[in-house]
Amino acid sequence: MTTLTPDAVAALFTRADGQFLFARWGRPIVPVVFGVTDATVAVLKGAVEALCVLSGHRMAETDPELGANLMVFFLRDWEELPETPNLDRLIPELGPLVARLKTADANQYRIFRFDETGAIRACFAFIRMDAHLSDVPAETLALSQMVQAILLWSDTAFAGASPLVVIDGTAVLRPEIADLIRAGYDPVLPAMDRDPAHALRLAARLGRMQ
Structure with missing residues (x-):
């Protein structure tokens, strides 16, 4: 190895x-997934669970502060983000962010939030399903995304x-x-x-x- x-x-x-x-992460992970079928949600949550088992970290049913603290959004176009209800309250810089993502022709982006100790308290992951990502099997995409959310790489x-x-x-x-x-x-x-x-x-x- x-x-x-x-x-x-x-x-x-x-x-x-x-x-x-x-x-x-400094707290149990509570994932929620938007924009995909229930079967894909189960695959994503299974990837989170596998990484928690690997790391010895924990999952939970709810986060006392945010309800869910790992939010994963799948979309076809970055313009869908500003249309997501209340997302601008979680991410005040949403408008300029969408403009940067469109300019860069990005297909994924993650925003982390931290607690008073510097540990991760939330992660917002955005995945634009372009031609490349649409060809990736759901299990592969789920594992890749959750690996990139489990630590601040x-x-x-x-x-x-x-x-x-x-x-x-x-x-x-x-x-x-x-x-x-x-x-x-x-x-x-x-x-x-x-x-x-x-x-x-x-x-x-x-x-x-x-």
């Missing part, structure tokens, strides 16, 4: 502006390589990424850290978090 070096771990949490920032983390690998026709999480997610949820480690030395602590745990 491939083991990530400390530098490779650091790169996964170092943003394009050079800032290191690691964060994991760098904005460039998976630009060059997917967190998934196809084995016998089925997409599964790359072992080294699964290992890193486990390490990230080690309760001994802080839920948020801006110090690049945190990558050394994560790397030291790889291969031991089984």
Whole structure:
């Protein structure tokens, strides 16, 4: 199995502006999915459950503050976002965001919110089903999206390589990424850290978090 070096771990949490920032969820995850069939909702929630089992984190039926704290929106066009009731109350910058996404011809985007400790308290994931994503099997798309929501990865983390690998026709999480997610949820480690030395602590745990 491939083991990530400390530098490779650091790169996964170092943003394009050079800032290191690691964060994991600080509360149970409560997912809700919009814009897909009930069967796809079940696939998405199954992916969340699988990652919670992997990481040792928890799911819940409701979040006392938000009701649901992992909101996943599937749409055909970014113009659908401003038409979503009350979304502008959750995301005040919605108008300018939609303009940027259209200009970039993006097909996905995630917004994270954090609690007073810096841990993740909410994630809003937007997936525009363009020609490329429409060809991706639902199980693969669900797992990929939930992997990118389980930790605050760098904005460039998976630009060059997917967190998934196809084995016998089925997409599964790359072992080294699964290992890193486990390490990230080690309760001994802080839920948020801006110090690049945190990558050394994560790397030291790889291969031991089984």
